[in-house]
Amino acid sequence: MQKINNQRTGAFGEEIATQYLIAHHAEIVERNWRIREGEIDIVALQRSGVFAFVEVKTRSSIAFGHPLEAITRDKARRMQRLALGWLATHGCFGCEYQIDAVAVLLAPDGSHTIEYRANIL
Amino acid sequence: MSLAQTLSVALLGLDGHIVTVEVDIADGLPMYSLLGLPDAALSESRDRVRAAMVNCGESWPNRKVTVSLSPAWLPKSGSSFDVAICIALLSANQSIATERIRDVVFIGELALDGRIRSVRGVLPALMAAHKAGVRTAVVPTANYEEASLMHSMEIIPMEHLKKILSWLRTGERECAQEIDLAWQPNDDRLDFADVAGQPQARLAAEIAATGGHHILLIGPPGTGKTMIAERIPTIMPALDIAQALEVTAVHSLAGTFATRSPTSLTAPIVSPHHTTTRVAMVGGGAHAIRPGACSLAHNGVLFIDEAPECPPGVLDSLRQPLEAGSITIARSIGNVTFPAQFLLVLAANPCPCGKFSGRGRNCTCTSQQVRRYLGKLSGPLMDRIDLRVHLDPVGRLDMARTDLGESSADIRKRVIAAHAIATARFEGFGWSLNSQIPSRALRSTFKPERAAMSFLHDELESERITARGLHKIARVGWSLADLHAHEIPTLEDIQQAHGLRSGIEL
Numbered sequence: 001m002q003k004i005n006n007q008r009t010g011a012f013g014e015e016i017a018t019q020y021l022i023a024h025h026a027e028i029v030e031r032n033w034r035i036r037e038g039e040i041d042i043v044a045l046q047r048s049g050v051f052a053f054v055e056v057k058t059r060s061s062i063a064f065g066h067p068l069e070a071i072t073r074d075k076a077r078r079m080q081r082l083a084l085g086w087l088a089t090h091g092c093f094g095c096e097y098q099i100d101a102v103a104v105l106l107a108p109d110g111s112h113t114i115e116y117r118a119n120i121l
Numbered sequence: 122m123s124l125a126q127t128l129s130v131a132l133l134g135l136d137g138h139i140v141t142v143e144v145d146i147a148d149g150l151p152m153y154s155l156l157g158l159p160d161a162a163l164s165e166s167r168d169r170v171r172a173a174m175v176n177c178g179e180s181w182p183n184r185k186v187t188v189s190l191s192p193a194w195l196p197k198s199g200s201s202f203d204v205a206i207c208i209a210l211l212s213a214n215q216s217i218a219t220e221r222i223r224d225v226v227f228i229g230e231l232a233l234d235g236r237i238r239s240v241r242g243v244l245p246a247l248m249a250a251h252k253a254g255v256r257t258a259v260v261p262t263a264n265y266e267e268a269s270l271m272h273s274m275e276i277i278p279m280e281h282l283k284k285i286l287s288w289l290r291t292g293e294r295e296c297a298q299e300i301d302l303a304w305q306p307n308d309d310r311l312d313f314a315d316v317a318g319q320p321q322a323r324l325a326a327e328i329a330a331t332g333g334h335h336i337l338l339i340g341p342p343g344t345g346k347t348m349i350a351e352r353i354p355t356i357m358p359a360l361d362i363a364q365a366l367e368v369t370a371v372h373s374l375a376g377t378f379a380t381r382s383p384t385s386l387t388a389p390i391v392s393p394h395h396t397t398t399r400v401a402m403v404g405g406g407a408h409a410i411r412p413g414a415c416s417l418a419h420n421g422v423l424f425i426d427e428a429p430e431c432p433p434g435v436l437d438s439l440r441q442p443l444e445a446g447s448i449t450i451a452r453s454i455g456n457v458t459f460p461a462q463f464l465l466v467l468a469a470n471p472c473p474c475g476k477f478s479g480r481g482r483n484c485t486c487t488s489q490q491v492r493r494y495l496g497k498l499s500g501p502l503m504d505r506i507d508l509r510v511h512l513d514p515v516g517r518l519d520m521a522r523t524d525l526g527e528s529s530a531d532i533r534k535r536v537i538a539a540h541a542i543a544t545a546r547f548e549g550f551g552w553s554l555n556s557q558i559p560s561r562a563l564r565s566t567f568k569p570e571r572a573a574m575s576f577l578h579d580e581l582e583s584e585r586i587t588a589r590g591l592h593k594i595a596r597v598g599w600s601l602a603d604l605h606a607h608e609i610p611t612l613e614d615i616q617q618a619h620g621l622r623s624g625i626e627l
Contacts, residue, residue: 120150
């Protein structure tokens with residue numbers, strides 16, 4: 001039951017992040033691109049022509065720390081490998097890209113706050 | 122602005138360097154990097170600072186925090202940077218304004234609840250800050266007494282992070298309690314009156330205190346060697362303020378204020394156990410170089426009981442500081458010089474069983490054992506010992522006497538008078554103690570009287586003393602002359618000095 005809940009929370013957070021990107025004039029290229037090594041939550045193409053690979057962390061409380069603290073150095077590196085994988089399989093190898101992270105905090109009253117950190121590497 | 126800086130001090134030995142603590146808070150994943158060659162204790166500051174901040178109701182910046190301690194090449198150690206890092210962080214995070222933290226040095230370790238704990242080396246750190254032109258310092262309340270010795274600085278004692286923050290935000294703080302900074306004169310808990318008999322050892326102690334001559338006490342157990350050695354500081358003249366500051370600075374670095382008050386004017390006495398290592402004796406350490414026993418005894422007495430039991434090399438490591446009055450320790454992080462001008466007092470049993478005195482009737486040692494035992498005190502070291510005294514077991518006459526021996530206060534009066542004579546005599550020569558007279562001066566400006574010199578020359582001629590021995594005897598002669606108010610050493614002074622030096626031939 002808890003697991004399903006967490007999945008729902010995650011999906012909701014990703015939806016919020018997607019809306020945020022669209023509002024900031026980015027084109028959503030792909031969502032939840034999954035290969036054996038892992039998953040990229042959102043691939044977006046910004047107006048500047050730079051691909052953004054976005055990791056979304058959603059939390060309903062900060063009892064276990066800030067959401068972005070869950071992204072360790074190793075995890076950020078793995079995201080870079082995944083990003084290169086995506087670019088290679090989509091014929092965009094060599095394009096300019098960046099790794100972004102988004103923290104979505106859900107409040108009990110249904111409101112949410114979003115924190116967007118660009119280019120975290 | 123997500124950039125801020127505060128000041129603190131890094132110590133390398135007694136030399137302090139002003140350290141600029143810069144904090145940058147940038148966008149990126151939450152992380153914390155500490156630059157500037159921190160050691161283990163300093164690297165752990167992150168967790169202390171974070172817990173203290175959160176527990177004081179401040180928010181921790183969940184961003185990329187870079188803390189740089191500059192100059193970056195200087196290795197830094199210890200927990201004393203916590204407060205400076207914390208204030209710089211809060212300032213970079215826009216939680217506090219920057220104007221009040223400019224030109225203020227922050228020193229102190231943070232407890233997890235925000236209390237500020239005492240650290241070592243506050244006095245030398247403040248001396249360095251003052252030299253660099255800083256006039257205000259925030260220190261832990263527990264270090265307030267030693268910090269107050271810096272009269273020319275505004276010292277702000279703080280016991281809690283919250284109090285620092287309210288001061289920085291509102292400009293208001295509790296007035297620091299005025300503390301009574303009277304220098305404490307000699308403490309008289311120990312007194313020479315307690316020592317029964319031993320007139321020769323008492324005399325030798327008095328001469329040692331007068332001229333700074335090193336002394337060896339040999340005698341069977343229970344004759345008062347330790348008692349006499351422990352009481353030598355009580356007959357030494359009180360330190361002057363400059364000397365006391367030197368002593369307090371070294372003790373501050375070693376963190377030994379539990380046993381010695383920072384405002385004490387009594388000459389320090391340090392008695393390391395005979396199993397001590399060379400590093401503990403002269404100072405050392407890999408990360409932070411700490412002063413050893415011989416520096417803690419600076420301007421005072423270094424007393425080594427059971428000297429022949431010391432591991433080989435430990436006593437001999439004292440030869441260089443005995444000569445130079447300071448000790449330079451070289452480690453990979455740098456060279457450090459500590460002052461080490463001390464009066465060496467060695468005590469020894471005459472043999473392994475301790476009973477080889479008088480006729481040695483009860484001694485169970487073989488003659489070879491006896492010879493080997495004192496032979497452990499090396500020749501070059503013994504050469505630097507001017508006074509060698511044999512203590513005999515206390516006889517029934519001494520014990521039966523109801524009148525006490527002379528008190529420390531009385532002896533000290535004589536020592537101070539003799540000291541004054543010597544200091545006046547050496548005005549402008551660059552030394553102040555009889556034991557420091559250079560040999561050349563002993564043969565020209567400070568020659569004993571003619572009869573005394575011819576006595577010494579006779580001894581030299583008959584090879585009973587060496588040339589170095591001649592000079593040593595002349596130096597002790599000067600101390601005796603000062604004590605007896607003779608203008609220059611007389612034949613009698615010199616003969617007495619000769620007797621004290623060669624009382625024990627090793």
